[in-house]
Amino acid sequence: MHGLYTPNHHSEAAVHMSTLLGDPRIRRGGIKSYQSTNAEGVERSRMHLWVSSPGRTVMELAPFASLDELVVLVDQLVREPRPNLDRRFDPFVPLPKWKVMVESFHGRGVRKLREATGLARVGSDSPPETRLRLAIMRWGLPEPDLQIELPIRGLGNPSADLGYKRLLIAVHYDGGTHRSREQQQRDNRRDNAFSGEGWRNLHCNSKDLADGFRETCTRLERMIHEQRQRLRLN
Structure with a gap:
């Protein structure tokens, strides 16, 4: 939905959806349900759905992606877009801001995410x-x-x-x-x-x-x- 190149070796076809802790879980075929303690980093998409922001999406992928896959994802977050190709003018998340976000993150895969952030650079276009x-x-x-x-x-x-x-x-x-x-x-x-x-x-x-x-x-x-x-x- 955000146009990120996500890892493609995961064959699971289920849609992953979260509800806030305390709200009922989503129990429906084809959906893998989670519960979250906060709604920070959630935004409304062009299709009028509430979705994780690009930054939060990468954080949520941390437990499932390899280190190199995470570096690929973080590079995409922080890269300077080319207006003639990307339909936007600013990075999803500027690198300094992303580093602050990662330091305050304490979820699953945090060590791998911090290592990937240390290896990320602005300038990789693919x-x-x-x-x-x-x-x-x-x-x-x-x-x-x-x-x-x-x-x-x-x-x-x-x-x-x-x-x-x-x-x-x-x-x-x-x-x-x-x-x-x-x-x-x-x-x-x-x-x-x-x-x-x-x-x-x-x-x-x-x-x-x-x-x-x-x-x-x-x-x-x-x-x-x-x-x-x-x-x-x-």
Whole structure:
């Protein structure tokens, strides 16, 4: 309902609904009923239903999601939307406000939620980008910069999903939308713009995602070493 990418490996088809503690439980087929001690973080949806806010939804998913799934969810909460794509101008929850919310949360999964919040960053535009960043960090490589823009007159601002500004490395995750001819043409112009400024481009896709980005991290590690040698950086 909020447009969040939620974990899709849960096969249960029941709708999860809550009532306030003291009110009757909902007993009906296809509904899994809970009782809550407060109504904080509940809002009315466009369909005129009372639903958990995006922030509360992520908190309620904490017991059921893995750590990486929670990082994906928190990244979505705090990311800066793109008005031409998202139909909104502000994050669901700004990161500083989210951290305060998590500190005051004491429900199930709180430790995992706090760990996920510590790993969350503003700038991951999709779940694969989050998982790529986590894989890079767990490989022992430096934490990458996110949403790197390359201001070039006449070309707008070509951008890379992540990479290293100091090392002139741009990393791109090519999702399903990159298969169209028009998008491939835009990608080629972007890559040429980065190459023209002395950057190196590294691409990965859904096959790399399924592999846990191991080959990507191996290639990136070699590229970092080569760029440090070329640029004579420590």
